[in-house]
Amino acid sequence: MNVMSVLNQIMNQAQGGQSRQGSQGGMDVNQMMGNLGSQLSGGKGGSGIDVKSLLGGGALGLMLGSKRGRKMGGKALKYGALAGVGVLAWKAYQNYQSTNQGQAQPAPVQQGQPLEQLQGADQERRGLEILQAMIMAARADGHIDANERQLLTQEIERLGPDDELQAWIQQQFDAPLDASALAHNADSPQAAREIYVVSAVMIDEQNPMERAWLEQLAGALKIEPNLARELEQQVLAAS
Structure with a gap:
């Protein structure tokens, strides 16, 4: 399945079209790091987030609920954290280790590599x-109706997924919301942190149903409260 092609395009939408793929089809780690550094330092350069483009629609806009009348406002800025999600999750873990445990950083192989550093089948x-x-x-808020699902399906088709991925995406719309099943798919602690980060990006923290989903997910992923807070702080810092 060409999942990274679709995911890269969704992340690209989050940055208003500024991201680029690497020469071998993977993510351009240098670009991601540069964008992330600019965001964390409050930079306003070309790697910043084009909010107008973000709110204009596309797969990301539909998935985030811009067609459902949510109050986006400044909250839209945090969607830029989708680009460099692995780096954000890893930085949060390092901060958590330093602040809460005071122990030496475990070797990366014990935790799993960030998404942006993976290659081939592992990245897929x-x-x-x-x-x-x-x-x-x-x-999580239960508000994707049949019309919105059709629009999102059409938009995802435009991104060019293969038949297998298209069928898988359709299955995700029908599958029960199961935090345990999602957590079971995490192939490493780093993967669990990245799953939490993207979920924190997607939800509206003011919506009780969505906030409850995030808390349920944290439990299923075995993410401690202090680490969960650090992950969410990294999302806000990347705004």
């Missing part, structure tokens, strides 16, 4: 986990 598998988390979080 992680990308599938990330996309599944995004869809479940978007469904």
Whole structure:
């Protein structure tokens, strides 16, 4: 399945069309790091988030609920955290280790690599986990109706997924919202943190149903409250 092609385009929408793919089809890690650094430092350069483009629609806009009349406002800015999600999750973990445990950083192989550093089948598998988390979080308030689902399906088709991925995406709209099943698919602690980060990006923290989903997911992923707070702070810092 060409999941990373679709995920890259969705992340590209989050940055208003500024992201680029690497020469071998993976994510351009240098670009991601540059964009993330600009965001974390409050930069306003070309790697910033084009909010107008973000709110204009596309798969991301539909998934985030811009067609459902949500109050986007400044909250829209945090969607830029979708680009560089692995780096954000890893940085949050490092901060958590330093602040709460005071222990030496474990070797990366013990925790799993960030999404942006994976290659080939490993990146595709992680990308599938990330996309599944995004869809479940978007469904957490129960407001995707038949018309919106059709629009989103058409938009995703435009992004060019293969038949297998298209069928998988349709299954995600019909599958029960199951935090345990989503957590079971996480192939490493780093994957669990990335699933939490993208879910935190997608939800409206003012919506009780969506907030409850995020808390349920944290429990299923075995993410401690202090780490969950650090992950959410990284999302806000990337705004």
